[in-house]
Amino acid sequence: MGHLTPALLVDLAEGIKADQSVPHLAQCDACRRALAELRATITDVAWPGNPEHGGSDVPEPSPLFWDHLSTRVREAVAEQGAHRRARWFEAWSRPLVALPLLATVTAIAVLAVVTLRKPLVPNPIPATPLPILQSTLLPSLPPLEPLGAPDDPALALIADYGTSLGWDELREEMAGVSHSGGIDEAVITLSTEERQELQRLLEEEMTQPSALGAS
Amino acid sequence: MEPVAAFKRASASAKAGTSCTQGARFAELDDGELVVACRAGQSSAFDTLVERHRRSVYQLCYRFVGNHEDASDLTQDVFFRAYRGLSGFRGGSSLSTWLYRIGVNACLNRVSARKPITEELDARQHVDTRNESPSERVLRQERGARVREAIAQLPPKQRATLVLRMYQELSHEEIAEVLGSSVGAVKANFFHALGNLKKLLGGERL
Numbered sequence: 001m002g003h004l005t006p007a008l009l010v011d012l013a014e015g016i017k018a019d020q021s022v023p024h025l026a027q028c029d030a031c032r033r034a035l036a037e038l039r040a041t042i043t044d045v046a047w048p049g050n051p052e053h054g055g056s057d058v059p060e061p062s063p064l065f066w067d068h069l070s071t072r073v074r075e076a077v078a079e080q081g082a083h084r085r086a087r088w089f090e091a092w093s094r095p096l097v098a099l100p101l102l103a104t105v106t107a108i109a110v111l112a113v114v115t116l117r118k119p120l121v122p123n124p125i126p127a128t129p130l131p132i133l134q135s136t137l138l139p140s141l142p143p144l145e146p147l148g149a150p151d152d153p154a155l156a157l158i159a160d161y162g163t164s165l166g167w168d169e170l171r172e173e174m175a176g177v178s179h180s181g182g183i184d185e186a187v188i189t190l191s192t193e194e195r196q197e198l199q200r201l202l203e204e205e206m207t208q209p210s211a212l213g214a215s
Numbered sequence: 216m217e218p219v220a221a222f223k224r225a226s227a228s229a230k231a232g233t234s235c236t237q238g239a240r241f242a243e244l245d246d247g248e249l250v251v252a253c254r255a256g257q258s259s260a261f262d263t264l265v266e267r268h269r270r271s272v273y274q275l276c277y278r279f280v281g282n283h284e285d286a287s288d289l290t291q292d293v294f295f296r297a298y299r300g301l302s303g304f305r306g307g308s309s310l311s312t313w314l315y316r317i318g319v320n321a322c323l324n325r326v327s328a329r330k331p332i333t334e335e336l337d338a339r340q341h342v343d344t345r346n347e348s349p350s351e352r353v354l355r356q357e358r359g360a361r362v363r364e365a366i367a368q369l370p371p372k373q374r375a376t377l378v379l380r381m382y383q384e385l386s387h388e389e390i391a392e393v394l395g396s397s398v399g400a401v402k403a404n405f406f407h408a409l410g411n412l413k414k415l416l417g418g419e420r421l
Binding site: 006007009010011037038040041042044045046058059061065066069070072073074076077078080 | 258261262265266269270273274277278283287290291294295298299362377381382387398399402403405406407409410412413416
């Protein structure tokens, strides 16, 4: 029969198991001796120490030490938090991250400005643009000067504005010279579709010498 | 406690008072609730955890390194590591077991990196000895120094097992959790640690 295992000897030494529960002990001097030595060593190492320290072998630090320890831990934790924030900023401020980020933000900002400057809901196309022009705008307009030639500077100006300028630029250009009820004011109040229609009509008129000559 | 319920209770405690009274409110919470509060950004909750476990962690560290200065540094390091790893604490074991695990690893790293320095008998200026006679104090220090020197010579696992069992009074099951081994292995380590300690102490009665 083999001797007791270390785990069983530990259980016996610590009183987890009773000696009587292990019949081998009564028959084996070696195991009894091993158990006795184990118990003696436990007693030696687990000496009572200072009762004031709760039987501990560790000297009790002064009460101030505990406060200092807590403060040091708190400071280290706070420093860790600050360091993390600094590392976050450092990471985001690296050129490889910051430049694409800056470009993206700029692109979004430009897109937002352009989008906001355009009317969100386009002006509805009038079903009969010309009658509206005739009934609402033309009566208030001063009589047109007779068109003398295809290179008439007034027509060229309108054609230029209609093709090369944006709507807002055109509005700004006309703001300084427009007057109430004038053709310039009528032009700048036209919707995009009306303006394109006007441009088409003007170009059509300009390509017909007979019509120019008749007027 | 359910994590959600713990979070609600911890959050309610945190919101209920000013920072001056938070410490007192946190003191009513158990470790699991404090961990939840820490994760929610309540730094005062961690202060309470430190206050609750600092003595046992310090004693563990002292038993490994045998001097106040290193034990103090290690204790701070253990709590700092715990704070950083709080998100990884699953709650499968108790917080104290988890702190012991961090402490044992920190201590074993420290003692493997340098020779342990045990304090001179008169070097313990931090020790509270108000209710101890001079002769008792000397006797206690001599005995403690001899045992610590012997323990310091044990292999790391045996040393950790002996300290956790004899001085931190953890069960074999808890030690197995701390060291990540089986209960049988812990008992075997303990047995061999005691045997080696007996040899190192030369059979003298302490």
